[in-house]
Amino acid sequence: MDTEAVRSFVRAAELGQLQHAADELGVTQQAVSKRIAALERELEVRLFTRTARGVELTLDGQAFLPHARAVVAGVERGIRAVRPNSRALRIDVLGFRTGQAVILHDYWRAHPDTDLDVVTLRAGDPRVVAAAVRAGDIDASFRTVTDPATLPPEVRMTHVLDVPLELLVGPGHPLAAARTVTPAQLRGHRIWVPGIAPRSEWAEFYDELAADLDLRIDGAGPNFGVEVLLETLADSPDVATLVSPRDRLTWPAHHDLRRVPVAGPAIAYPLSLIFRRVDPHPRLHAIIRHFRSLAAVPGPVWRPAWGRTSWASNA
Structure with missing residues (x-):
């Protein structure tokens, strides 16, 4: 199976548009379309349907996506094993228009040498995202598991910004x-x-x-x-x-x-970052410091109960 075709499928699924996937992969939209079409022929299923807003996963595409992510993550881990300093920092955000993405973009503009790969996993349950961090599919995610006791032991969560x-x-x-x-x-x-x-x-x-x-x-x-x-x-x-x-x-x-x-x-809203406890990406701590350097919300402030706990205040 062509791993670049699988990578193209994953990026198109995450971004919802073939052109956006092509832009991130540094190829033409036609190349992405051909890769996905070849993958569909090999699998003998339709992975996407086209809509006025881009592309949406079929039921077969939804079933294939987690396995495709695992394939891409495995390839990236292999590359990392031989070129540990060449890997981009892959961070999940809730959406590309959200404040967390805007702050991350501001950081990148101030530090353009940072190789960032910004994605949105479209997972409502943050525990699914925590599992993706544990598996190495992504390096970090701006999500919160409101009961930290349910986090995988390999994963850490820290408060970065109100x-x-x-x-x-x-x-x-x-x-x-x-x-x-x-x-x-x-x-x-x-x-x-x-x-x-x-x-x-x-x-x-x-x-x-x-x-x-x-x-x-x-x-x-x-x-x-x-x-x-x-x-x-x-x-x-x-x-x-x-x-x-x-x-x-x-x-x-x-x-x-x-x-x-x-x-x-x-x-x-208490914004948190989830990342691997052991061997986090070397660029991650600079981003955490950037978020924590931003101005605090002037009081008095209402926060949810899970944002007033010790892990949110001191992590």
Whole structure:
């Protein structure tokens, strides 16, 4: 089996577009298409279906993906065995528009000699990601396993940054003109967060946020992407959402969306990094130091219970 074809399949599955996979692999989109087509002929199944937004895995593609990742990881481990200093630092982020990805990009711009491979594993359950770290599929992930006792013993988790959340609303929302809002002022307002993955740390975060601060967090409905969310906010007088100030969000000028900081207390998400306990990538600690060097959220601050534990404070 052609391992470059398997690698092309994995990158296309992770990025959702053949062109993005081609750009990262340094080949043409046609080359990626040919590799995947050859792989499909060899396996005698369809791995992708094309959509208006790119490509999506078929059921056969979903079944093949974890094994394909294992093949790619095995090849990379073999290369690492003979060229230990040549390997890129492979880090998983929740999404390429998220604040964690933006901060990581800022670090790379300041240190362009750092060979980074930034991926998104599209796994809702952070324990799946922890297993990928343990297996060597990735070097690290910006995820949180809220019960550290369930982490594999080969894997470590450390707190790197508290991420404040702010309200994002359209011009017709009652809080659109506010300079800041308190959690008490958010009570009764619909805070729409579509696509919260079950068993994810974000599901636990929003459940605890709603219970502690008496907020109405609505995760109903399918997630049609950030563009649809922004359009909904622009057109609605009663829908809001919560975002990070660093999230890379852009919208047409006529949307006239407003970012409103939350204070008294601020709402913060404790961002963690999962990585191997033994022999972590040599570039990883510099990235941890960069995240920890960023400004702290001014108090008072609300954090979930699992973000107030000793591992989150001192790890």
